[in-house]
């Protein structure tokens with residue numbers, strides 16, 4: 001428990017299933033975000049996510065411990081399947097969740113009219129990178145929070161916050177998605193499945209790993225996207241993090257497999273008025289959720305007690321690096337000397 | 340709350356070399372027994388079974404191989420209408436998972452995340468990745484009741500069988516000289 005009066009910053013943790021949700025709540029998450037078992041959310045992977053029974057229990061569990069449950073409905077419906085998304089909004093509202101995280105304008109409109117008391121968060125997939133866009137969502141649909149895409153520098157985040165009443169949530173830790181969020185066509189191009197409409201980047205059915213004499217190979221729909229030497233750290237099987245031959249040189253031509261980690265920026269994020277920090281990783285196991293939630297809870301509490309002297313502990317960084325993709329972590333776009 | 344953490348260990352190299360020459364059936368039977376017990380273990384009328392049958396439907400008729408690298412063991416089994424059974428032939432598996440004993444146990448005990456092990460090259464999943472995701476996510480989604488695993492009394496309880504598998508491995512683990 002913190003006793004000071006410094007601004008509250010919510011810790012928003014991922015849950016791919018009921019055990020992960022409970023783990024997050026037990027280790028200090030203020031909010032847990034989750035999705036249904038279908039393409040209405042951007043982690044539509046086999047065996048993952050919540051059916052009604054699990055969600056009912058999850059909401060009960062979280063609420064009895066004063067934690068919130070947010071439901072991500074952050075993919076884009078098409079004319080032919082629209083009703084599946086509206087039904088998902090109704091289901092979430094029926095479960096008494098604390099907010100839905102939406103990206104699609106039409107769905108936003110539906111939710112605002114059908115469930116006027118349901119809190120709306122704008123998903124990172126909505127790709128609103130400036131306050132004008134965010135204020136538009138506020139004006140039209142009454143959104144209360146926006147999750148910022150991982151493309152803004154800290155100064156830009158500060159400028160957004162200064163010019164909107166909407167609460168701002170930023171990504172603090174986890175996998176990076178290089179493209180302007182919600183707009184990436186790489187995986188759809190290679191696999192025929194769109195992450196933005198069907199909720200899966202590099203779906204399992206398109207991924208093959210194989211140990212060969214040359215190293216461990218990753219293929220996406222038959223296309224070789226990376227080959228790892230023995231002992232070399234691996235990354236997710238996504239096209240953006242593949243190594244490709246460009247001008248006779250083979251390297252990470254789009255993005256290196258690294259994880260975002262903004263722990264050291266925590267005092268700054270609090271100072272500029274960020275309302276919530278999101279941890280990426282609904283596709284991961286309860287063990288990850290436990291490890292990451294513990295570290296971030298401890299760090300946020302320490303920073304709220306004494307922001308001026310806050311230094312991330314080496315043990316926290318080591319724990320986070322251990323669960324990270326690739327070889328290293330990065331501050332992403334938050335730290336960018338150029339403008 | 341969990342009471343102990345798995346230490347980081349690798350079975351001795353001698354065992355890795357000897358392993359393939361020892362019979363693979365006993366450990367496979369223990370594993371298959373544990374999985375079938377998990378299928379039968381009811382958690383009360385409201386919660387259903389430890390391993391929900393509906394979720395395993397896509398596994399029917401599929402062959403899975405676990406390669407326990409440091410034990411030099413290859414455990415082959417399949418899932419069918421009547422549960423898990425060992426596979427006796429050498430037909431290629433639909434899914435092969437390779438890791439050290441310690442890391443397989445850490446996954447089952449929820450001490451490590453599969454992606455973390457994969458990034459660190461401690462877990463390899465070959466074959467049908469979709470099937471692998473199903474297995475991993477189904478295991479992760481099982482809401483285990485909170486009790487000390489060691490206190491389970493039934494001889495057929497999965498944890499008990501798991502620890503018997505551990506004992507079996509430990510008996511085969513010879514100290515370094």
Ligand code: SF4
Pocket residue numbers: 176177178179184185186187195201202238239240241
């Ligand atoms: S390919 Fe990369 S950038 Fe594109 S959606 Fe997938 S993870 Fe994101």
